[in-house]
Amino acid sequence: MSKDSQMRAAINQKLIEMGERERLKELLRAKLVECGWKDQLKAHCKDVIKEKGLEHVTVEDLVTEVTPKGRALVPDSVKKELLQRIRAFLAQHATL
Amino acid sequence: MKMEDMPLSGPDNTRLEALVHDIYSELVEDACLGLCFEVHRAVKQGSFFLDETDQESMKEFEIVDQPGVDIFGQVYNQWKNKECECPNCKRLIAASRFAPHLEKCLGMGRNSSRIANRRLATNNNMSKSESDQEDNDDLNDNDWSYGAEKKAKKRKSDKNQNSPRRSKSLKHKNGELGGSVSSEPYKYNYNTGISYETLGPDDVRSLLTTQCGVISEHTKKMCTRSQRCPQHTDEQRRAVRLFLLGPSAPSLPDADAVVESDSFDIPDGQTLMSRLQWEDSPDISPTDSASSKASTNHSDSRRPKKKKTTSLGLNSGGIGGIGGSLSGGSSSSQSNISLSTKKKRPKLSAPSITSIYDDLN
Numbered sequence: 001m002s003k004d005s006q007m008r009a010a011i012n013q014k015l016i017e018m019g020e021r022e023r024l025k026e027l028l029r030a031k032l033v034e035c036g037w038k039d040q041l042k043a044h045c046k047d048v049i050k051e052k053g054l055e056h057v058t059v060e061d062l063v064t065e066v067t068p069k070g071r072a073l074v075p076d077s078v079k080k081e082l083l084q085r086i087r088a089f090l091a092q093h094a095t096l
Numbered sequence: 097m098k099m100e101d102m103p104l105s106g107p108d109n110t111r112l113e114a115l116v117h118d119i120y121s122e123l124v125e126d127a128c129l130g131l132c133f134e135v136h137r138a139v140k141q142g143s144f145f146l147d148e149t150d151q152e153s154m155k156e157f158e159i160v161d162q163p164g165v166d167i168f169g170q171v172y173n174q175w176k177n178k179e180c181e182c183p184n185c186k187r188l189i190a191a192s193r194f195a196p197h198l199e200k201c202l203g204m205g206r207n208s209s210r211i212a213n214r215r216l217a218t219n220n221n222m223s224k225s226e227s228d229q230e231d232n233d234d235l236n237d238n239d240w241s242y243g244a245e246k247k248a249k250k251r252k253s254d255k256n257q258n259s260p261r262r263s264k265s266l267k268h269k270n271g272e273l274g275g276s277v278s279s280e281p282y283k284y285n286y287n288t289g290i291s292y293e294t295l296g297p298d299d300v301r302s303l304l305t306t307q308c309g310v311i312s313e314h315t316k317k318m319c320t321r322s323q324r325c326p327q328h329t330d331e332q333r334r335a336v337r338l339f340l341l342g343p344s345a346p347s348l349p350d351a352d353a354v355v356e357s358d359s360f361d362i363p364d365g366q367t368l369m370s371r372l373q374w375e376d377s378p379d380i381s382p383t384d385s386a387s388s389k390a391s392t393n394h395s396d397s398r399r400p401k402k403k404k405t406t407s408l409g410l411n412s413g414g415i416g417g418i419g420g421s422l423s424g425g426s427s428s429s430q431s432n433i434s435l436s437t438k439k440k441r442p443k444l445s446a447p448s449i450t451s452i453y454d455d456l457n
Contacts, residue, residue, distance in 0.1 A: 004111070011115065021123075028123050029130070038131060045135045049144070057139055062132040070128035071121065082123065086116045 011090065020089050024082065031078045041070055300340050310336050 015021040032038055048065045049057050138144035160169040178191040184201045199205050203212025303309060308319040310328040318336075319328060 008115065008118075011119075015119070024123055025126060028127055032127060041128070041131055042135065045132075046144075049135075049139055054139060057136065059132055059136045062136055063129060066132055067125060067128045070131070071124055074124055079120065082120055083116055086119050087112075090112065090116065 014093060015089070018089075018093075024085060027085070028078070028082055031081070032074065035075050035078065037070070037073050037075070037078075040073055041066055044069055304337055304340065308333060309340075311339075 012021075015024075045062060045066060048062060052061060135144065159167045161167075162169075165171060179188040180191050180194045181187070182189055182194070182197060182201055184198070189197050200211075203209045303318070306323070308321045308323055308325040308328055310319045310325075310332045311317070312319065319325060321327070323333065
């Protein structure tokens with residue numbers, strides 16, 4: 001297991017070092033805004049906030065309420081494209 | 097470049113796949129966290145619900161999508177029928193015609209001020225003709241509606257209006273006057289005349305019965321004023337009629353009237369004369385009295401006999417009074433005749449005249 005976790009850390013470091021992680025994040029954000037994911041989540045946030053009361057909302061509440069829904073609402077096309085790019089990056093730097 | 101993970105990724109494809117999914121879910125959670133921070137910040141700053149409004153106001157300001165109406169539900173060509181009230185003359189004028197009308201009404205601008213000044217001047221001079229002129233203005237003013245303006249444009253040529261272009265065309269017309277002159281003499285400028293060579297004999301005759309007709313030495317045109325025009329004497333008028341119509345032409349209608357009135361007026365006392373004058377004076381314009389004076393002088397010189405006979409038999413005290421009354425009375429009565437035939441002229445019966453004659457003699 002140590003080998004696995006070691007490898008995982010190495011890959012993450014590689015992603016950050018190469019700047020690929022930042023690029024992927026930017027791409028994902030643009031795609032999600034484009035397909036309306038952000039508006040849907042915002043509407044959901046509104047419901048959560050109304051439910052909890054405007055004054056008592058914390059970031060933790062929002063994260064626990066929103067993250068599962070956010071993960072489910074990502075369109076398949078966006079998910080596929082992102083996985084493809086990650087795979088390509090790994091293949092590029094692992095096989096070389 | 098040497099990679100640490102190179103030997104590890106190779107053997108198991110499923111482990112690599114799990115790794116890829118982990119990275120992906122990390123990225124998605126990052127995005128969610130970013131959104132949560134954003135929303136939380138907006139909520140705490142109070143800007144999150146700003147774009148939300150209640151249903152009533154949303155309904156009130158709904159965008160209207162109907163034909164003939166703008167997005168606020170208003171009819172958009174309302175202004176076409178708007179009318180404004182002129183502050184000067186208190187009349188309603190179509191909005192699109194308001195500015196030109198105001199210019200005319202207030203007398204602004206070059207031409208309008210000239211016209212307005214002239215109107216003021218004439219109004220001060222002749223208070224009587226003021227109302228007539230106002231009426232004419234009303235008739236000729238096209239500011240009141242679109243329809244009237246269109247009509248006016250159609251018959252622009254035969255309408256007397258204020259714009260310089262129209263007056264120019266009018267002047268041009270004056271130069272080549274036809275036979276219709278005698279029927280409408282008032283239409284034309286008094287200063288210009290008529291060339292008598294172009295007129296037929298009938299035209300000349302009808303013209304001479306209504307107008308002065310004296311031929312000017314300079315322009316060789318006929319005077320188009322009335323028969324009492326002060327510029328010319330009765331002698332000139334008679335000469336013109338003799339020249340144009342021959343010796344058989346009827347003499348001036350004035351002459352007979354003068355004779356008649358003279359014969360009636362002479363024996364009367366001063367009181368009657370003054371009464372006559374008083375009665376007539378409101379109707380006599382300055383030009384009228386001047387012309388009548390001229391004609392009176394004329395008649396005096398024409399008939400010296402009668403005058404002498406009357407004055408001969410008078411007492412020394414009565415001469416001046418009757419002499420004065422002679423001219424005054426004749427002038428007033430003559431103007432009376434020429435002004436309006438309908439008006440009653442105080443008549444004296446024949447017997448009374450003769451008796452007065454006898455008394456005088």
